[in-house]
Amino acid sequence: xxxxxxxxxxxxxxxxFPFPLHGHINSMLILADLLxxxxxxxxxxxxxxxxxxxxxxxxxLLVDRPGLRFRSISDGLPLDxxxxxxxxxxxxxxxxxxTKPLLRxxxxxxxxxLGSDDPVTCVVADGLLSFAIDVADxxxxxxxxxxxxxxxxxxxxxxxxxxxxxxxxxxxxxxxDRLIIGVPGMEAFLRRRDLPSLFRVKELSDLNLQFILxxxxxxxRASCVILNTFEDLDGPILSHIRAHCPTTYAIGPLDxxxxxxxxxxxxxxxxxxxxxxxxRTCLTWLNSQPDKSVLYISFGSAAVATQExxxxxxxxxxNSQTRFLWVMRPDVVDxxxxxxxxxxxxxxxxxxxxxxxxxxxxxxxxxxxxxxTHCGWNSTLESVSAGVxxxxxxxFVDQQTNSRYVEEVWKVGLDMKDRCxxxxxxxxxxxxxxxxREELVKSTxxxxxxxxxxxxxxxxxxxxxxxxxxxxxxxxxxxxxxxxK
Ligand code: UDX
Numbered sequence: 001x002x003x004x005x006x007x008x009x010x011x012x013x014x015x016x017f018p019f020p021l022h023g024h025i026n027s028m029l030i031l032a033d034l035l036x037x038x039x040x041x042x043x044x045x046x047x048x049x050x051x052x053x054x055x056x057x058x059x060x061l062l063v064d065r066p067g068l069r070f071r072s073i074s075d076g077l078p079l080d081x082x083x084x085x086x087x088x089x090x091x092x093x094x095x096x097x098x099t100k101p102l103l104r105x106x107x108x109x110x111x112x113x114l115g116s117d118d119p120v121t122c123v124v125a126d127g128l129l130s131f132a133i134d135v136a137d138x139x140x141x142x143x144x145x146x147x148x149x150x151x152x153x154x155x156x157x158x159x160x161x162x163x164x165x166x167x168x169x170x171x172x173x174x175x176x177d178r179l180i181i182g183v184p185g186m187e188a189f190l191r192r193r194d195l196p197s198l199f200r201v202k203e204l205s206d207l208n209l210q211f212i213l214x215x216x217x218x219x220x221r222a223s224c225v226i227l228n229t230f231e232d233l234d235g236p237i238l239s240h241i242r243a244h245c246p247t248t249y250a251i252g253p254l255d256x257x258x259x260x261x262x263x264x265x266x267x268x269x270x271x272x273x274x275x276x277x278x279x280r281t282c283l284t285w286l287n288s289q290p291d292k293s294v295l296y297i298s299f300g301s302a303a304v305a306t307q308e309x310x311x312x313x314x315x316x317x318x319n320s321q322t323r324f325l326w327v328m329r330p331d332v333v334d335x336x337x338x339x340x341x342x343x344x345x346x347x348x349x350x351x352x353x354x355x356x357x358x359x360x361x362x363x364x365x366x367x368x369x370x371x372x373t374h375c376g377w378n379s380t381l382e383s384v385s386a387g388v389x390x391x392x393x394x395x396f397v398d399q400q401t402n403s404r405y406v407e408e409v410w411k412v413g414l415d416m417k418d419r420c421x422x423x424x425x426x427x428x429x430x431x432x433x434x435x436x437r438e439e440l441v442k443s444t445x446x447x448x449x450x451x452x453x454x455x456x457x458x459x460x461x462x463x464x465x466x467x468x469x470x471x472x473x474x475x476x477x478x479x480x481x482x483x484x485k
Pocket of ligand 1: 021022023024026148149150298299300301302303327355356357358359360375376377378379380382396397398399
């Protein structure tokens with residue numbers, strides 16, 4: 001086929017490049033669907049390692065379709081090398097050194113490297129892949145940054161240099177309740193223990209901390225920033241972020257926005273790919289449970305608990321006498337020995353374990369009355385959106401800050417961070433499902449309603465997405481002013 005010249009090509013074509021972690025791929029894929037629905041061509045770029053995992057679990061779903069195609073790129077590590085979360089530094093380093101030149105070659109090849117004659121007119125890169133900003137600048141393509149984690153954590157990372165200058169980091173872990181005053185907007189409630197886990201280091205020179213602080217500052221070099229949140233939830237933080245990144249689009253909750261936009265279109269099937277296989281039988285089990293009686297438990301896609309922690313949780317859940325649906329990923333615990341008989345019996349009686357659940361559908365189910373979560377940003381927002389109050393047990397990165405917001409700012413749940421003995425677990429579950437239920441449900445229902453309004457026609461996220469699309473189109477227009485005519 002004859003390749004068109006650059007001046008002949010005028011339709012917007014966005015390259016979306018997520019960081020290779022489940023929560024990032026998930027939300028960027030929803031963005032891909034949203035852009036496709038808006039008539040914009042998308043190439044979704046996974047790392048080879050992720051691409052192969054996806055092919056193994058859903059071979060049919062990575063097939064190109066009109067408007068959306070999947071491509072992959074090396075992350076520089078051997079394909080068969082495991083990429084455990086506690087060795088994430090290897091991935092950061094390798095992506096920056098090995099993937100950067102490959103991406104440059106891909107983008108500089110007028111789309112040739114992507115196996116298409118359609119040049120990329122805009123890149124949307126994950127907020128942890130800021131090397132893509134250098135590449136896009138070099139080849140003259142506008143770049144937007146999508147920070148898939150919470151805005152409150154983004155703002156905290158952004159303020160990292162000020163925290164260091166003010167002597168607030170690093171800190172000894174002896175007084176974790178001391179307030180942090182160097183993050184504007186959070187002076188009244190942010191304690192040391194609520195800072196993202198990456199701040200819990202002995203030395204400022206810690207590689208992961210330096211990496212994440214630099215990535216946050218780098219967002220200012222992009223044309224705009226995209227966030228998965230909505231104005232009524234994160235307005236104050238968004239104002240702070242916009243003082244540094246003036247064009248910041250808040251277009252969340254993304255899954256709710258997609259649902260809303262799908263109702264406006266007759267012939268679009270959303271892309272449904274997952275790194276794990278969902279067990280949908282738990283929905284049938286939920287059908288037979290009383291209204292609001294079930295506690296849904298999930299620690300997301302990457303967190304790994306110790307055997308002791310998991311067993312303390314299990315005892316606490318069982319002792320609370322509540323019904324529960326628990327996502328027990330095969331890799332959620334470092335090693336699992338014998339499970340005490342009383343736990344197995346109680347689980348058979350009033351619980352259900354699955355390897356991976358259709359979480360959004362579970363949270364929307366009338367039988368679910370609470371969510372014990374690790375407070376990953378997608379889970380937090382999905383729970384807010386569904387109006388389900390939470391107990392938060394954060395593991396790492398943004399989760400410590402998210403859980404503080406859940407309890408102290410939005411008042412949609414309880415924060416259990418840094419504790420997980422069976423008595424605390426039991427007590428918190430009783431508070432969530434009974435004692436504090438009324439006040440928590442009231443606040444959660446209010447935010448669920450605001451979330452719904454934000455993604456409905458004319459709502460803040462709906463309009464913000466319209467502006468994002470307009471921006472993508474105008475960038476393409478500026479690059480190809482003759483419109484390909
Ligand atoms: C973590 C984060 O804390 C997140 O904020 C950061 O951006 C990336 O790393 P993760 O552990 O994947 O992410 O949690 P989360 O952001 O909550 O995403 C998990 C996703 O998997 C959610 O969209 C959830 O609906 C989905 N999920 C989880 C399922 O579909 N089924 C399950 O059984 C569990």
